[in-house]
Amino acid sequence: MLTGEKxxxxxxxxxxxxxxxxxxxxxxxxxxxxxxYPNEKGKVLHVGLRLLPKSFxxxxxxxxxxxxxxxHVYDGLLQYHPYARPYKLIPALAESMPSVSEDRLTFTFRxxxxxxxxxxxxxxxxxxxxxxxxxxxxxxKRFAHPATGAKGWWLFDGKIRGLNAWREARKAEARKLxxxxxxxxxxLGIDVPVEGxxxxxxxxxxxxxxxxxxxxxxxxAMPYTSVYPREAVLYYxxxxxxxxxxxxPFRVVEFNPVYRVVLRRNPTFREVRVPDPRRRPGDRIPxxxxxxxxxxxxxxxxxxxxxxxxxxxIRFLLEDQPRWLYFKAGYLDFLNPPxxxxxxxxxxxxxxxxxxxxxxxxxxxxxxxxxxxxxxCEDPLLANPDLRRAIALAYDHRWTxxxxxxxxxxxxxxxxxxxxxxxxxxxxxxxxxxRAQVERAKAFLAKAGYPGGIGPDxxxxxxxxxxxxxxxxxxxxxxxxxxxMRRIGVEVDVVVNTFxxxxxxxxxxxxxxxxxAWGFDYPDAQNILQLLYGPxxxxxxxxxxxENERFDRLYEKASILPDSPExxxxxxxxxxxxxxxxxxxxxAHRIRQNLQQPWLKGFRYTETTYQYWRYADIDRGMREGLxxxxxxxxxxxLVLFALLFSxxxxxxxxxxxxxx
Amino acid sequence: xxxxxLRRALYGIPVxxxxxxxxxxxxxxxxxxxxxxxxxxxPRPEDVAALHRSMGLDKPFPLQYVDFLGQxxxxxxxxSWNDNTPVRRIFLRGLGPTxxxxxxxxxxxxxxxxxxxxxxxxxxxxxxxxxxxxxAIGGISISSLVxxxxxxxLLADRWKLFPIWGYEYGFGAAFFVALPxxxxxxxxVGQDLRYFRTVALEEIGRDYVRTARAxxxxxxxxxxxxxxxxxxxxxxxxxxxxxxFLITGSFLLEIFFGIPGLxxxxxxxxxxxxxxxxxxxxxxxxxxxxxxxxxxxVLYAVFDPRIRLS
Numbered sequence: 024m025l026t027g028e029k030x031x032x033x034x035x036x037x038x039x040x041x042x043x044x045x046x047x048x049x050x051x052x053x054x055x056x057x058x059x060y061p062n063e064k065g066k067v068l069h070v071g072l073r074l075l076p077k078s079f080x081x082x083x084x085x086x087x088x089x090x091x092x093x094x095h096v097y098d099g100l101l102q103y104h105p106y107a108r109p110y111k112l113i114p115a116l117a118e119s120m121p122s123v124s125e126d127r128l129t130f131t132f133r134x135x136x137x138x139x140x141x142x143x144x145x146x147x148x149x150x151x152x153x154x155x156x157x158x159x160x161x162x163x164k165r166f167a168h169p170a171t172g173a174k175g176w177w178l179f180d181g182k183i184r185g186l187n188a189w190r191e192a193r194k195a196e197a198r199k200l201x202x203x204x205x206x207x208x209x210x211l212g213i214d215v216p217v218e219g220x221x222x223x224x225x226x227x228x229x230x231x232x233x234x235x236x237x238x239x240x241x242x243x244a245m246p247y248t249s250v251y252p253r254e255a256v257l258y259y260x261x262x263x264x265x266x267x268x269x270x271x272p273f274r275v276v277e278f279n280p281v282y283r284v285v286l287r288r289n290p291t292f293r294e295v296r297v298p299d300p301r302r303r304p305g306d307r308i309p310x311x312x313x314x315x316x317x318x319x320x321x322x323x324x325x326x327x328x329x330x331x332x333x334x335x336x337i338r339f340l341l342e343d344q345p346r347w348l349y350f351k352a353g354y355l356d357f358l359n360p361p362x363x364x365x366x367x368x369x370x371x372x373x374x375x376x377x378x379x380x381x382x383x384x385x386x387x388x389x390x391x392x393x394x395x396x397x398x399x400c401e402d403p404l405l406a407n408p409d410l411r412r413a414i415a416l417a418y419d420h421r422w423t424x425x426x427x428x429x430x431x432x433x434x435x436x437x438x439x440x441x442x443x444x445x446x447x448x449x450x451x452x453x454x455x456x457x458r459a460q461v462e463r464a465k466a467f468l469a470k471a472g473y474p475g476g477i478g479p480d481x482x483x484x485x486x487x488x489x490x491x492x493x494x495x496x497x498x499x500x501x502x503x504x505x506x507x508m509r510r511i512g513v514e515v516d517v518v519v520n521t522f523x524x525x526x527x528x529x530x531x532x533x534x535x536x537x538x539x540a541w542g543f544d545y546p547d548a549q550n551i552l553q554l555l556y557g558p559x560x561x562x563x564x565x566x567x568x569x570e571n572e573r574f575d576r577l578y579e580k581a582s583i584l585p586d587s588p589e590x591x592x593x594x595x596x597x598x599x600x601x602x603x604x605x606x607x608x609x610x611a612h613r614i615r616q617n618l619q620q621p622w623l624k625g626f627r628y629t630e631t632t633y634q635y636w637r638y639a640d641i642d643r644g645m646r647e648g649l650x651x652x653x654x655x656x657x658x659x660x661l662v663l664f665a666l667l668f669s670x671x672x673x674x675x676x677x678x679x680x681x682x683x
Numbered sequence: 684x685x686x687x688x689l690r691r692a693l694y695g696i697p698v699x700x701x702x703x704x705x706x707x708x709x710x711x712x713x714x715x716x717x718x719x720x721x722x723x724x725x726p727r728p729e730d731v732a733a734l735h736r737s738m739g740l741d742k743p744f745p746l747q748y749v750d751f752l753g754q755x756x757x758x759x760x761x762x763s764w765n766d767n768t769p770v771r772r773i774f775l776r777g778l779g780p781t782x783x784x785x786x787x788x789x790x791x792x793x794x795x796x797x798x799x800x801x802x803x804x805x806x807x808x809x810x811x812x813x814x815x816x817x818x819a820i821g822g823i824s825i826s827s828l829v830x831x832x833x834x835x836x837l838l839a840d841r842w843k844l845f846p847i848w849g850y851e852y853g854f855g856a857a858f859f860v861a862l863p864x865x866x867x868x869x870x871x872v873g874q875d876l877r878y879f880r881t882v883a884l885e886e887i888g889r890d891y892v893r894t895a896r897a898x899x900x901x902x903x904x905x906x907x908x909x910x911x912x913x914x915x916x917x918x919x920x921x922x923x924x925x926x927x928f929l930i931t932g933s934f935l936l937e938i939f940f941g942i943p944g945l946x947x948x949x950x951x952x953x954x955x956x957x958x959x960x961x962x963x964x965x966x967x968x969x970x971x972x973x974x975x976x977x978x979x980x981v982l983y984a985v986f987d988p989r990i991r992l993s
Contacts, residue, residue, distance in 0.1 A: 345848040522954075675806055676809075
């Protein structure tokens with residue numbers, strides 16, 4: 024109790040005011056601590072993504088954000104092996120790899136028995152039922168249905184017997200109803216059978232093709248072809264995109280598309296174990312150097328039943344700084360350092376001493392993709408191959424790698440990345456070390472009819488470069504491109520576009536030069552070569568509008584061949600044509616430097632597939648200890664601020680009171 | 684007064700029509716083709732055309748404009764082109780987190796800037812006045828991005844006093860919005876302080892203050908009752924005009940600190956050419972701006988009986 028009896032202990036009104044600010048600061052400090060999940064239970068993998076997911080509906084999953092979130096909820100017939108490189112497919116919901124007919128037109132899968140969908144209110148009694156071959160057929164038909172608007176339709180387009188006709192019939196039915204003034208019910212006619220999909224019995228699925236389609240198996244490991252119950256689609260309708268129901272090891276308990284996705288262990292997940300090649304010879308698949316992976320410590324969880332984690336929490340950290348700081352504080356379990364932090368984390372491609380001291384591991388992953396500059400071959404100026412060659416020769420690729428990617432890339436001399444069948448070390452318009460060849464470029468420019476950059480009309484050659492986004496990297500590249508071209512006497516105007524603007528210009532062929540990148544959907548060179556196939560010209564994916572009869576012939580021949588030396592030879596020939604004709608200036612194959620916290624176990628990074636997360640484990644004790652050690656608050660600044668402000672206030676009041 | 688309010692509301696209609704027209708025009712000039720993006724890799728031309736039809740992008744511009752006005756009147760902007768979520772739900776989903784950041788920041792900022800401005804005006808020329816003026820001018824000269832980057836790094840990463848990023852719904856939000864609120868206050872308090880100080884100084888120099896002092900009224904009473912009361916109109920105008928921006932949020936703070944609010948949503952919508960979301964935000968922002976302008980006029984009359992609305 025405050026009284027006037029003991030002046031020494033009395034808190035006078037003035038003192039209370041003086042104490043207010045420090046008190047507030049101390050309270051604030053007490054309320055705040057840096058740990059964003061202090062009461063977490065169980066083993067949870069924390070992931071930070073820089074992209075927002077759009078949908079959990081498999082046919083609509085094309086973007087990286089959605090793919091990464093959905094990969095743990097759904098399964099397909101096949102999946103990528105979590106550790107093997109080069110990539111290998113293994114059965115997921117299929118019992119084994121399919122049997123293929125001699126003409127390579129029929130694939131027969133046996134479906135695993137006893138696999139159940141996750142429990143969900145969409146089922147009677149809330150208990151997930153068993154997956155059958157009919158479920159796959161229904162999902163494939165929904166994927167092809169025009170009302171679904173599947174993003175990956177091109178993967179099935181013209182490939183499955185009867186599927187295109189089936190799709191057209193659904194469109195015609197919808198049109199008919201529209202003419203009659205009626206609304207087409209959702210998934211109209213989905214129960215009409217398709218010749219190419221058959222289920223002779225509950226656990227057998229037969230897919231019949233129009234022509235051999237060797238990429239089909241990769242396609243069947245993509246999210247588009249995952250299985251989900253029709254009950255969920257009918258129950259949730261449009262909301263199915265937010266309420267996924269699959270067969271995977273995790274189920275969604277929270278989905279906030281602008282903040283986070285929370286996944287928890289699916290208690291009804293089937294028995295799946297981490298590959299254990301040492302004890303189970305059946306797990307030794309051809310082409311997988313498992314001993315090497317064992318030495319690297321990747322197989323620490325070998326033989327254990329998955330999931331080893333209790334949950335996964337995916338947060339969407341769109342900006343680089345918070346994502347990096349969050350990882351450094353230990354709140355994310357793995358991360359590719361943002362470009363501006365690469366030098367801090369992996370200078371020269373090696374872990375920094377700070378990262379090493381923290382026990383962080385580096386798992387570099389050469390991206391399966393190519394960054395390139397697309398030249399519109401239908402443009403009246405760029406239709407001239409010598410002009411395209413001149414532009415390619417004038418470009419300094421060393422600069423791209425050193426400055427745009429901070430050394431975390433290799434110069435792309437071929438459109439096919441190294442390690443993928445079809446890659447050739449043939450680059451007539453790239454120097455060996457990526458240096459610009461200005462004199463050669465000038466010679467080609469003269470050959471093209473623009474000596475010194477001056478055209479037949481006496482005017483300087485002027486081109487337009489379409490840039491996507493206004494990021495610092497995009498601007499750096501555009502500025503550099505302008506200066507490179509100026510060195511050979513060509514002026515370049517830069518137009519900044521949003522990505523949709525850029526897509527529209529390409530679709531309408533209203534561009535000359537554009538900076539683009541392609542990430543492989545599957546590890547087969549066909550996936551990138553299709554971008555230069557003549558009939559795929561704009562508005563199709565061949566944005567360069569490149570037409571070369573020989574290339575097209577080779578592409579058609581290769582597209583029906585299985586993986587073989589013959590097909591590789593055809594791919595190489597196509598790559599050679601591209602290198603000679605220069606519809607693209609291939610710039611770089613990026614390398615992702617994946618940093619992993621010391622408590623993360625059995626984790627091999629890739630961006631080709633995301634299902635490998637389910638094989639990971641976490642040493643929770645180690646994580647808790649290190650998080651405490653790394654995140655001790657520093658209190659002295661608060662005290663200092665409190666004292667400073669109190670003094671300032673007091674000094675002012677005293678000074679003012681001294682005023683007459 | 685009712686007649687005045689109705690007349691001002693009618694004046695707002697041309698503003699809304701103009702904003703709608705400019706929004707749609709800008710989208711057509713610079714928005715790109717959302718259909719190409721929505722259909723993903725390798726879309727077929729007929730699928731693009733069908734999607735254009737379903738999005739209403741095949742209609743002539745005047746018809747699209749009329750549709751837009753209809754949506755504004757009914758407050759139904761359809762679904763997002765990006766993820767098919769109803770725009771209304773997007774708006775409601777983001778409103779709570781945005782307000783949990785902006786309302787405390789606004790209140791704390793207003794409280795600090797008003798009381799500090801009166802204080803420094805009263806003690807004009809003191810160390811505190813000079814220091815505050817110096818800090819305020821320095822503060823408003825620095826970009827907001829610098830504040831965010833530096834304070835996030837210093838207070839959250841180096842000193843570990845706040846969470847770096849994140850959000851929890853409910854009371855847990857206080858823990859996560861503390862640092863963004865602090866930054867918002869720092870960002871706004873400088874400008875407000877300078878303005879309010881000028882207003883207060885003008886009032887403090889008036890005769891009635893001298894008279895009140897001569898009569899022996901306590902300084903606190905003079906300052907907070909008489910001076911503040913007479914400063915109310917410019918202060919209210921400034922504060923009321925700020926309110927619509929509390930609802931549209933701060934996209935930088937939201938994105939950097941992981942607050943799933945409306946500012947970040949609008950930023951993402953612009954990136955994705957998501958016209959329904961852009962339209963909704965633009966129109967809601969404009970309507971709020973018009974309404975709060977009217978409100979500030981009405982408050983004039985409430986706070987100053989000499990003013991009559993006519």
